[in-house]
Amino acid sequence: MLTERQLLILQVIVDDFIESAHPVGSRAISKKEDIPYSAATIRNEMADLEEQGYLEKTHSSSGRVPSEKGYRYYVDHLISPSGHAHNGDVISPMIKDGFFEFEQIVQMSAEVLSELTNYTSIILGPELFETKLKQVQLITLSAHTAVAILVTNTGHVEHRSFSIPVEIKSSDLERMVNILNERLHDVPILKLQEIFNTEIAAMMKMYVEDFDRSYNYLKAAFLSDHPVKLYIGGKSNILRQPEFNDVDKIRSFFTMMDKEEEIISLLKHTDHGINVSIGKENEVDAIKDFSLITSSYQLGDGQLGTIALLGPMRMEYKKVISLLNVVSNEMTDALHMWYKNNE
Amino acid sequence: MLTERQLLILQVIVDDFIESAHPVGSRAISKKEDIPYSAATIRNEMADLEEQGYLEKTHSSSGRVPSEKGYRYYVDHLISPSGHAHNGDVISPMIKDGFFEFEQIVQMSAEVLSELTNYTSIILGPELFETKLKQVQLITLSAHTAVAILVTNTGHVEHRSFSIPVEIKSSDLERMVNILNERLHDVPILKLQEIFNTEIAAMMKMYVEDFDRSYNYLKAAFLSDHPVKLYIGGKSNILRQPEFNDVDKIRSFFTMMDKEEEIISLLKHTDHGINVSIGKENEVDAIKDFSLITSSYQLGDGQLGTIALLGPMRMEYKKVISLLNVVSNEMTDALHMWYKNNE
C-alpha cells in the first residue's frame, strides 16, 4: 500500500511529466511549493514507488517516469473528480443556429475536440440498432442506371448507384421498391439483413418475375458494408506531441489510422461512461504506447455512439476526461432533441 | 546548349538518383554499360552541367544531384515518350463487375494509384459544369425535420438534413419541391445558384406563402459549399519515401494535406493532358520541394476532373506519367460509358 506522502509524490511526478515530457528528478520535486521534504527523502520514496511498479527510469541514472501502472493509479485515484471541470458549451454553439445536419456536427465536434487537446479524436457514428429506416427511394437515371437512396430517422442518407442489367424490367424494380417501402418502414437498420432474407424474399417471389437476379441486385445495393461511420479529427494534430519525434512511430501510427476496421474494433465494445485504456491495456498492438479515452453519447435508452481521444500515454487526463464528459453530454442532448422531433 | 554526351550523362544521373536517392559520382557513371568514357571525362561534363544549372552538389565534394532545372529538362526532353508504356488496365477490372458506383471507383482508383507508386494520389471529382441535376427529393422525417436530396445525372447524391421552423407550412414545402423539380431538371449544377436567384425566386413568390423564409431555407439546403469533391489515396504511403526522414517535413506535409481548399487550388487550373510541376514551380509553398503530376479525365467535351500524384522531386517520372496516362484514359472511358447510358 501507498502512504499519503507517496501518493502526493506520485501525483506530482505524473502531473509534472504530463506537462513537461521530461523525466522528473528528486531535486525538482523537493523544490515545489507544497513539498516540504528534501531531495533525499523524495529519492527514498521514489525508490519505493519504483519497487512497487508505479514509476520507471528511462536509464539507470535518470529521473522517474510514470509506468503504465502509475498512470492507471493516477487516473483511478488521483484525479479530483470534480476538479478542473471544463466550462460547458463546447459544441452547443454550433448547434444553436437553425441548420442542423447531424454529420456536419459530428465532424466539427471531432475537429474541435482535437484542436482543443492536440490529440487525435475519433467519433463513432450512431450505432444503428436505434436507427430505423424511414424511406427507400429508387431514382432511375436512365434505362440502365439507378440510384438507391435510404433515409433513416436520424437523417442519415445512404446511397448507392448501380447499373441495371437489361434482363430486369423496370416495372419489376418499381414493384420491388414499393414492397420495400411498405415492409421496411421503421425497421431498425440492424434487422435489415434478416428481414431481407426472409420476409422480403418471400414477398417478392410472389410479385416479381425473374426474382433471383433482381433480388440480388437490390440486396447488394441496400446492405452497405460499413454499418458505422467513423469521424476522425486532427490526425496530424497529434504530431505536435513531442513523443512523435521518431519517424517509425509516425509511420506506424498513420498506417494504423488508415485501417478503419481496426479503429472501429478498438472502440466497439465500450461500457457506458468514460473509459480509459492505457498502453498495453489497449488490445490493438499498434497503439500499445498510446492512451485511449472513450466516452459514449446516447439517444434515449440505447447507447448510440462512441467518442474518443487518442494520444500519448502522457496525456492530460484531467482535462481530457472532463472535456469528453462535457462534449458527450452535449452530443447526447443534441441527439435527444433531434430524436424528440422525429418521433 | 547541351551536347549529346551531356544529355546522356544528365539522363543517367537523373535515372540513377531517382532510383537510389543518393548523390551520384563520376566513377559510378563511368562504370555503367553504355558509358564508354572515363570518370575524368564525366567529371568535366558534370562540371559543365552544373555550371549551366542542371546539376547540384549537396556539398563541395559530393556527387551530383539533379537540380529543379535538371528535372525539368529530363521531363521535357529525356523521357522516351512511348517507352515504358504501362501495360493497360489498371482500374478497368474494378469496373467490369456489375456494380458501378462512381464515388467508389474514384476512391479505389486513388488508392490503387498510391499503392502502385508509393506517392500520394489526389483525385478531384468531376467538375460540375457538365453535371446536371436529375431529381430533387424532400423527405420529411417529422413535423420539424427533413432531408433534402439532390441526385445528379452522374449518380452523385448530395443531401442535407435541416429542421423546419414552425412558421413554414408543409404544403408550401411540397409545392416548392414540385417547382424545383419542374424547373431544375437537367440544369447544370453550376447554374443552380443563378437560376435559384432569378427564375425560381420569381416563380415561388407566386405560389408560396411566407416566401422569404421558405426560400432562404431551401436555398441554404440546396447550394452546397464544396462544389468539387476530393479523393485522397495513401497519405501515409508517401512516408515510405526516404526523403521523409525529417519529422518537420512530415508535419508540414500533413498539415497541408488537411487543408482541402489549398489542395483544390493546387489542382484547379490544369491544362488538358499531363502536366508536371517540379519544386518551386508549385504555387503552394508547402510543397516547394515536391513534384506534382496532374492529368485530367474527361467526359464528352468538357473537362471533368483532375487526377494527380504528389511525391518527392525525385519521382519516377517515367512510370508515373505513363501510369497516369493509362488511368486517366481508363477513367475517361468509364465515364463516357456512364454518360452514354444516362443520356
Add this chain to the structure above:
DNA sequence: ATTAGCACTCGCGGCTACTGAGTGCTAACA
C-alpha cells in the same frame, strides 16, 4: 579531346573526454 594521377574536400562513423542531471547509499542528525 581524353585520360591518368594526385592533392584536396567533406560527410560520416567511431572514439574520447567532459558535463550535468540524477541516483543510491551511508552516516549523521532530531
Add this chain to the structure above:
DNA sequence: TGTTAGCACTCAGTAGCCGCGAGTGCTAAT
C-alpha cells in the same frame, strides 16, 4: 525511527578529434 546532508557513481548528450572513403578539380601526359 524518520529525515537529511554528503558523496561516489552512472549515464545521456555534446563537442572535439581522427581516419576513412567517396568524390571533386586540376594538371600534365597521351
